[in-house]
Amino acid sequence: MxxxxxxxxxxxxxxxxxxxxxxxxxxxxxxxxxxxxxxxxxxxxxxxxxxxxxxxxxxxxxxxxxxxxxxxxxxxxxxxxxxxxxxxxxxxxxxxxxxxxxxxxxxxxxxxxxxxxxxxxxxxxxxxxxxxxxxxxxxxxxxxxxxxxxxxxxxxxxxxxxxxxxxxxxxxxxxxxxxxxTISVRPGKPNAAASSFASGIIREPLAGVAANCPVAPETPLWLLxxxxxxxxxxxxxxxxxxxxxxxxxxxxxGLSVTPKEMVAALRRVAGDAVADRVSWEREARIENIVGTWPAAWNTERALALGFQGDEDFDAVIRAYIEDAGIAAR
Amino acid sequence: MxxxxxxxxxxxxxxxxxxxxxxxxxxxxxxxxxxxxxxxxxxxxxxxxxxxxxxxxxxxxxxxxxxxxxxxxxxxxxxxxxxxxxxxxxxxxxxxxxxxxxxxxxxxxxxxxxxxxxxxxxxxxxxxxxxxxxxxxxxxxxxxxxxxxxxxxxxxxxxxxxxxxxxxxxxxxxxxxxxxxTISVRPGKPNAAASSFASGIIREPLAGVAANCPVAPETPLWLLxxxxxxxxxxxxxxxxxxxxxxxxxxxxxGLSVTPKEMVAALRRVAGDAVADRVSWEREARIENIVGTWPAAWNTERALALGFQGDEDFDAVIRAYIEDAGIAAR
Incomplete structure (x- = not known):
């Protein structure tokens, strides 16, 4: 084909x-x-x-x-x-x-x-x-x-x-x-997607770089x-x-998680020094877009059709670390 | 303006x-x-x-x-x-x-x-x-x-x-x-709308012309x-x-009515001879389109915004007769 x-x-x-x-x-x-x-x-x-x-x-x-x-x-x-x-x-x-x-x-x-x-x-x-x-x-x-x-x-x-x-x-x-x-964790650089931070707050700290979360810590995100x-x-x-x-x-x-839960997972997987690289300064331009997206989903139909989501966000971070070839903690 | x-x-x-x-x-x-x-x-x-x-x-x-x-x-x-x-x-x-x-x-x-x-x-x-x-x-x-x-x-x-x-x-x-x-009763000629019959089964009989209803008599229509x-x-x-x-x-x-109810209204307003000009031969091409349209609606929001529907279909037919200048029965 x-x-x-x-x-x-x-x-x-x-x-x-x-x-x-x-x-x-x-x-x-x-x-x-x-x-x-x-x-x-x-x-x-x-x-x-x-x-x-x-x-x-x-x-x-x-x-x-x-x-x-x-x-x-x-x-x-x-x-x-x-x-x-x-x-x-x-x-x-x-x-x-x-x-x-x-x-x-x-x-x-x-x-x-x-x-x-x-x-x-x-x-x-x-x-x-x-x-x-x-x-x-x-x-x-x-x-x-x-x-x-x-x-x-x-x-x-x-x-x-x-x-x-x-x-x-x-x-x-x-x-x-x-x-x-929203795809997370994307490798590479931040992009112009309003949801770019959903990868950035994991990827950047793991690379030793500070990253800002521009939405409220409790904002529900829907991730894959x-x-x-x-x-x-x-x-x-x-x-x-x-x-x-x-x-x-x-x-x-997908996984319904908040930035707060994501950074807690990062803390469990990679430690305090990494997780502490995340700052929390809100940006209206991003919140205005991301805040309109829904958080919880009925995915029965997708599951019946054979689609699968991720197990939990800790596993997502571990897979990213493996794929990106980052040295384990 | x-x-x-x-x-x-x-x-x-x-x-x-x-x-x-x-x-x-x-x-x-x-x-x-x-x-x-x-x-x-x-x-x-x-x-x-x-x-x-x-x-x-x-x-x-x-x-x-x-x-x-x-x-x-x-x-x-x-x-x-x-x-x-x-x-x-x-x-x-x-x-x-x-x-x-x-x-x-x-x-x-x-x-x-x-x-x-x-x-x-x-x-x-x-x-x-x-x-x-x-x-x-x-x-x-x-x-x-x-x-x-x-x-x-x-x-x-x-x-x-x-x-x-x-x-x-x-x-x-x-x-x-x-x-x-669906707008009914439209004056003039039949058009290429799948819903054209929703006017035709009233307009044509009133003009002394036979008209066919191409959908089941019980098909719910939503009319204005x-x-x-x-x-x-x-x-x-x-x-x-x-x-x-x-x-x-x-x-x-709108009004939720069926062709059967529409022709019954036509019978009440214009008499048997007029209503008997409607035939009932179903056409798949029309039913396939019209049959997918919904029949009952919650219009609370529209009513709160000041929109009004019609009183009943008898009144709609009478208004058509008046606007079209058709001699009363």
Whole structure:
């Protein structure tokens, strides 16, 4: 099978690519199918993966000419991960609309044109976000809780969900929308996501660097580890689309934890000196976005579909330390 | 004040224009404000209204040059009624996307550019539809029941809602989304809306013509009369945006009735000979769309905001007979 990952040079895209190459197959209709080719599409080139199955396409995803290089009628699995993150989409409205909405639509239109011409109907995994929710929410968010995004990022993701659902209903693609919890602990540098601190308050102290938590210590967050996210993306592709029923969206299982609990876990795993590197100065710009996201979720449907969350946040920190090659305490 | 109506040559647009010209004012912040100018924008020219306040712009709403003629920084009220109806949007996907999504976005972008340049922030009333709901629904639809459109029209309207909400949140416009029940009894000819029969089974028999009901007699419909719709549109513009709170969408009050009940009302109002002109041959294409729409609604919020529904369907038929100038039985 031919697989495409958009946002293939990003953190999740690269991790997913490495995992897929290592696995070598995806289970489709109950049978392992070999991944014959893996295309990574992004505005910047990813680091070399040194694998003959990998092909790199560099360019703007909203450009049909770029898409024509990345997708053809043989593409049977698309992971659409490319996105402008929440803080950036709030700061630059046009950029967010172009990448989060127009590029997603251009990708779906390309698939639709191929469907009309060749009858192809790729599985498309689209990553959405907790940011599609907001405002007054029930104590526990259900799969059918109404969307009410309070950020442009959330609105753009919600629109992408609607597009993918309608393109799926019409048979142009076989789509599945995974609403990802905030990924923590991300390696690397802070980014412009409003939730960047949810990795920073663990990653930076472990690297000997001070980090600030810009939200109240009791703010509930909904988290998934990078390992958990990669496993969920693969699972999302493998699910039989018919099992999704009338809703193409799945709220993935996460951990509901507060920054206070996260730093307590950091203290248990890495000690006082590390945990004490976290400061607690609140920033309204971040709180205004993150504070609208829900905290507790009913994930029965996701669990029934075979998705799994993380065990606890201590385990998440330990996995990060292992993956990042940090010397144990 | 300067008022724009998109879809100004359509049935609702024209009726609204006549009503606004007759009233002469809209209540804004508790005070009547004179309507100094009324622009009607549509792809076809409306009939002459013979009023010096009226200006007509003919062209494609998704064309920024056309929009530049229709909207400027003095436009303080926009009724965005232009749309491709449900059956047509299902039959011609591209047309639906262009009019129901791209044109709505182009209109909002024009308002945003004027806001950035001049600080203007028009009130925008956007008409949405029961078609944003679908799939398994609660017995009574609430304002916060999750959207799950099962038609391209419904998906496009849901996307328009999200856009208007985000543009409002960012302060580019002061938007309000009215989810209109199916309008019945519409005058004129059948149209490509899946719900066209909801007017046809009353209008055609009253004109001495046979009409078919393509859905089961017990299918629940959610209806609003043209008079009720026009009143709701004006009320939607007059509401203080702050009163809408965190959700810009309002489910308008309607009547929950079945075709069987509608024809019984027609029998009471116009007699057996008229009611017997209705036939009952089901059509899957129509049932597949209409059958996904919800039937019972909690409209407390709309009522608290000053919206009103119709008294009963007998009164709706009598009002239609009066407005259409049909001789009484």
């Amino acid at each position: 031919q697989v495409l990952i958009t946002g293939g040079a990003g953190f999740l895209g690269l991790q997913l690519a490495r995992q897929l190459l290592k696995r070598g197959t995806l289970d489709i209709d109950g049978k392992p199918v070999a991944i014959a080719g893996l295309t990574l599409l992004d505005v910047v080139a990813p680091p070399a993966l040194n694998d003959a199955r990998v092909r790199v396409v560099t360019g703007d995803l909203s450009d049909p000419a770029v898409l024509a290089q990345a997708v053809d009628e043989h593409t049977s699995a698309v992971f659409h991960l490319a996105a402008v993150v929440s803080g950036q989409a709030e700061a630059d409205f046009d950029l967010g609309m172009r990448v989060n909405l127009d590029a997603a639509r251009a990708l779906l239109e390309t698939c639709r044109a191929l469907h009309v011409k060749h009858g192809s109907r790729p599985r498309v995994v689209f990553t959405s976000s907790v940011a599609v929710y907001g405002g007054t929410l029930p104590a526990v968010v259900q799969d059918d809780t109404a969307l009410n995004p309070q950020s442009s990022y959330g609105a753009q993701k919600a629109i992408g969900e609607l597009l993918l659902s309608d393109y799926s209903r019409r048979g142009f693609v076989d789509g599945r929308v995974l609403r990802l919890p 580890s990078p390992r958990g996210a990669i496993a969920a993306l693969a699972r999302g592709m493998e699910i039989d689309g018919a099992k999704l029923g009338e809703r193409r969206t799945v709220n993935l299982p | 300067q008022v724009l109506i998109t879809g100004g040559a359509g049935f609702l647009g024209l009726q609204l224009a006549r009503q606004l010209l007759k009233r002469g004012t809209l209540d804004i912040d508790g005070k009547p404000v004179a309507i100094a100018g009324l622009t009607l924008l549509d792809v076809v020219a409306p009939p002459a209204l013979n009023d010096a306040r009226v200006r007509v712009v003919t062209g494609d709403l998704s064309d920024p040059a056309v929009l530049a003629q229709a909207v400027d920084e003095h436009t303080s009220a926009v009724f965005h009624l232009a749309a491709v109806v449900s059956g047509q949007a299902e039959a011609d996907f591209d047309l639906g996307m262009r009019v129901n999504l791209d044109a709505a976005r182009a209109l909002l972008e024009t308002c945003r550019a004027l806001h950035v340049k001049h600080g203007s922030r028009p009130r925008v009333v956007f008409t949405s539809s029961v078609a944003v709901y679908g799939g398994t629904l609660p017995a009574v639809v609430q304002d916060d029941t999750a959207l799950n459109p099962q038609s391209s029209y419904g998906a496009q309207k849901a996307i328009g809602e999200l856009l208007l909400s985000d543009y409002s949140r960012r302060g580019f416009v002061d938007g309000r989304v009215l989810r209109l029940p 009369s043209p008079r009720g719709a026009i009143a709701a549109l004006a009320r939607g513009m007059e509401i203080d945006g702050a009163k809408l709170g965190e959700r810009r969408t309002v489910n308008l009050p």
